[in-house]
Amino acid sequence: GAVVSQHPSRVICKSGTSVKIECRSLDFQATTMFWYRQFPKQSLMLMATSNEGSKATYEQGVEKDKFLINHASLTLSTLTVTSAHPEDSSFYICSARPRFLLRDRVNYGYTFGSGTRLTVV
Amino acid sequence: QQQVKQSPQSLIVQKGGISIINCAYENTAFDYFPWYQQFPGKGPALLIAIRPDVSEKKEGRFTISFNKSAKQFSLHIMDSQPGDSATYFCAASLILTGGGNKLTFGTGTQLKVEL
Numbered sequence: 001g002a003v004v005s006q007h008p009s010r011v012i013c014k015s016g017t018s019v020k021i022e023c024r025s026l027d028f029q030a031t032t033m034f035w036y037r038q039f040p041k042q043s044l045m046l047m048a049t050s051n052e053g054s055k056a057t058y059e060q061g062v063e064k065d066k067f068l069i070n071h072a073s074l075t076l077s078t079l080t081v082t083s084a085h086p087e088d089s090s091f092y093i094c095s096a097r098p099r100f101l102l103r104d105r106v107n108y109g110y111t112f113g114s115g116t117r118l119t120v121v
Numbered sequence: 122q123q124q125v126k127q128s129p130q131s132l133i134v135q136k137g138g139i140s141i142i143n144c145a146y147e148n149t150a151f152d153y154f155p156w157y158q159q160f161p162g163k164g165p166a167l168l169i170a171i172r173p174d175v176s177e178k179k180e181g182r183f184t185i186s187f188n189k190s191a192k193q194f195s196l197h198i199m200d201s202q203p204g205d206s207a208t209y210f211c212a213a214s215l216i217l218t219g220g221g222n223k224l225t226f227g228t229g230t231q232l233k234v235e236l
Contacts (some may be wrong), residue, residue: 114163
């Protein structure tokens, strides 16, 4: 259980265009989803926390108008990179947390998607 | 206070050896400490996790040792195999104080297991 699907896995877009990345929890409901950005050989940097039915909470330094997050249902959150530029090229990863805690008391969710490699040319 | 420090940055171990990765945290309110394994081009996968009310947890070849007083925890990989070659991240969170608390990640350790 607790599978998170992220799509697309790779995308190449032209500078100035927008790209949408989807994150779906396949077998559980997720009231909270997290979006991360990861540069090569670096750690995951939290960009924002999205809560179903409300506005996302962005981390300091992350442009909310550039990285639009929508969490319209308990199984889907989307990240849209607007007016993409080459410096937005990165590996984007989502994570979802179950609405209800799993039976295993130390497996509290935070299941990650497989990531999206964005290249802006 | 939210920082999690991880070492070493990279590690080379011979097949069959023990890989040890260490993490230290500052926020004593953290109550959930997971370790993640990440292969190139993939998202992190939960490897093993521990709560601060126990000092050790073992799952197969993977063991977490937790020292609450020192605010340190470590991952031991016994009988390391080439398939274990990946990047490992420790993390910490305030899991029980709210429904959506974020994970604070360490900086990562690139492990290479040589034949």
